[in-house]
Amino acid sequence: MAKKRFVVGCFDDEEVLFPAVKKVRTAGYKIKDVYTPFAVHGLDHALGMRETSLHTAGFIYGITGTITALGGISWILTYDWPLNIGGKPHFSLPAWIPIIFELTVLFAAVGMVLTFCYISQLAPFVKRHHFHPRATDDLFVMVIETTEKTNVEDLKAFLSNAGAVETDSHFVEEGWWIGRYDREEMPFENKQIVAA
């Protein structure tokens, strides 16, 4: 948890955004993230992000569900308390397929959603700094990390040149914290800074 200075450039057209991303990256700046109102196809690659392996996690959760169901039912019906049900063998695989399938899907789906929320730090009462309120409306908001050496004004001019319709700089908390959106509260340690 630390405060940092970021330079923000807002774009209103993805056609402009892509070349701008390229320019900024070639110029050697580090893009923290681009906040967009919808999933812009190919932007993750343009930013040089690696592919997510969320689906692999989903596969593992699914297999876990399959094994849980198959293992659980066969243990119960063949070992723990075998019952004669309609003269069928104790190990009645065809009759278990439906539940095995359902648990596979359930484990995969629940596991993936929880993993998604965990790795993306999304949960009720999670709050983070939003660089522009229109990032969820119609602006593509590029946020660049600065160092001591960065000349903020130059960078802003550079962004405007690249087609940004609005530029700004923020000195803000970069992570997330527990908070509510109807109150302007900051993380605990920062409050002390304000008090001092």
Next chain:
Amino acid sequence: MSSSITIKEQFEIPGKLKTWAFALMGVGLLALIAGFATKTGTEEERAVFIGTIMYNTIFWTLITNASMFFIAVTTLAMGGWQQSFRRIPEAISTMVPIFGAITLVVLLYIAFTGNHHIYHWLDTKSVETDEVLRGKSGFLNVKFFTIWTILAIGLWSLLGWRMRQLSNEADEERMDTEKGNSFIWRNTVRAALFIVWFALTVGSTVPWLWMMSIDAHWYSTMYSWYTFASSFVSGMSLIALWVIYLKNKGYLEYTNQEHLHDLGKFMFAFSIFWAYLWFSQYMLIWYSNQPEETIYFKNRVQGPYKGLFFLNLIINFISPLLIFMKRSSKRNYTLVTFMAILIIFGHWIDFYQMVMGSISKETVTLGWLDFGILSFFIGLMIFFVSKALASKPLVPKYHPFLKESIIHHT
């Protein structure tokens, strides 16, 4: 810029392909002659011999007809992505009249020679004494069998031909909005006609009549939809094989991994769909355990067909499920080729056990004759499909949705 680019859109049949086609047909003919000479001694043997030809010809008729079904369905769904390679399923569907004619000859031969080792209901003595068979004779009789078979094959061929004829208009000139709309509209009408007839035949009556009636007492309402799923997934695989072949030869420039990916998705999804129908039919019969129904699975699960029965599931369900689950495998030409061959083979085995499991209940007859006849059909298919491919441009140049297909992105 546009005028300087010419694309390779006219298929020329490579000599090697022709050689292969003739070689396969030759092998098939040899097998057929050898089979005729050695395997037609008794009436039972004759039934196996003809049954072997029968399931092959039905299989190939249905999977090539699936190509036209694919075109009709994507037309009705206003699909754009398939336009860059639509001439391939079109060419495959030209096989319907050819394979259909063979099917017709074989089926009518069985019906008119009264081979009751295949169709029990042809045995007039049994029909007289057997209450159930007598009850069914309104449907299972030579007259209806003949008429419906001719109608089914004839209309598939005719309606398919009309779809292909219409497709030629896309080679002529650029269509403006009005022309394009009328073109799409006429396509939709013809596709709808095909689909309706398809539902009344492949989706219901034809599999009952041709295949389910071999077990004249047995019935399952799922049977036709199951047969459809089996033939559709192999039909998609056949399309994928030809697409990849042409791509390898440097044709089909507009078709790329994106299209392959979608073909792969179809193969994946319909393999699962097939397994779903398989399970529904099998499990319901297993669960309620009524002898008049379980009889069908008796020799297949517990008898000599046991191995094939499980092989069927492994090839047609487990392997596509595991291999095609990954995105990258659906975009890999080699892997899709392998899977397409595997799936076609798997469903050929499925048809084998559906038909021969009922004709020859006690012994599995799968052997050189089956593979010989299979090779004859493959040779015939290669010969005529390549001819059809060469007969018109591979890309419907002015199809209103072609551009969507070119920039198609999965």
Next chain:
Amino acid sequence: MHLKYESQLREPLVYGEKTYHNVTEDIVRPIEAKPSKLWYIGFYIAVSLLLFGVYSVYRDVTYGIGQWNLNKTIGWGWDITNFVWWVGIGHAGTLISAILLLFRQGWRTGVNRAAEAMTIFAVMCAGQFPVWHMGRVWMAFFVFPYANTRGPLWLNFNSPLLWDVFAISTYFTVSLLFWYSGLLPDLATVRDRAKTKLRKYFYGVASFGWSGSTKHWQRHESLSLVLAGLSTPLVLSVHTIVSFDFATSVVPGWHTTIFPPYFVAGAVFSGFAMVQSLMLIVRKVFGMQDYITIGHIEAMNKVIVTTGSIVGVAYLTELFMGWYSQNKYEGYTFWYSRANLFSPYGWSYWGMMACNVLSPQIFWFKKLRRNLYVTFFMSVIVNIGMWFERFVIIVTSLYRDYLPSSWSVYYSPTIWEIGFYLGTFGLFFTCFFLFSKYFPVIAIAEIKYVLKTTGENYKEKMVHLEAVDASVFGHSGHGHTIVDNESSN
């Protein structure tokens, strides 16, 4: 970036001069405005129905299910009919979101959010029936797999009724997750525009701190795709398993192998009809004509005629097999109890045939597919027909069984059975009214995603691409050159 092109032959999916901001405005407006009088009237009617339902259920619990007219052979009557009916309706949402996503049918974006919500509410309604049917509802926890207190006696995992428990609860959970994960970005949109404190608080909590980060979007897309991939077989499995409740038995008319796919087709059929009814209302009440276009309605009508015909083929298949099997009991059920118009329940079979198979055939005509009044009328007819279907299956198979001595008298529901059914309507519409007031009824982010490809004003700018030769598209490496060339010309 890929070239944005769509054939001019396709109708725009979004009408009007729209920018991204307009999309936000249009869809969020109803949330920020006071609800209309019409909304209040509808809401109060729904709540009254719900209360009547609660009272009916209260009587059922207090006096037992003797409150209903079930008898010795018709042990499943309106309750299970309604259960299957609601579950069926609950299929369209996931179908639209998942299967149409995989098939990339662009028109799904206009209707998927409301359809998913509808799915969740319909499954909630469906779940009521088996639970309250238990009679001693305080024992409901017995459906969960635990070794009970009378020794380690477990559930019967071989029973389709238990499969149902797993199927419905899994389906509900996964649909909820799918719906809510899709809602997150849109809730964030509402949050970032919020003016009032309450709204800031509520949408702040509900949006999980969504920021629109590219990394999040990337994972979100992966998540949506996998959930869609999982939901597709899941949605098939749910009605399949419901059909197993019947088909695993040896009751004539129930034990037929085609049941699973035919139930699924019927579910999609009725689900789309319900989506159609609701979307026509939403479109009118919230003025969403630009987003839920006639094109959307026509597409859904096409689905309705297709699935209606599939169901028709299945009905005829069953009827045919009733004869072909030469099984006396099957024949009796199909040809006497059902298809004979003059048998006691013949009217319900022919009602079903008329509503489900014959009447949707009018949608072969383009004019009728695009007519709002016809569409609304048909969507109601289809749902009546699909209710009849379940009634026919359940009651006509049960009232004349193998044993003539147990043939039962004519079954008709009591006011409390009807009240329970009306109550689920109340529940459904109460939820739907609340949803439509407090949540974006159309997926904002997804509309924005397709806006520049299928929006009317953007399509107008693409007209010149129609004249460009196809080969240029093939050589442009996803189109940059065309755009550049055209603009430099």
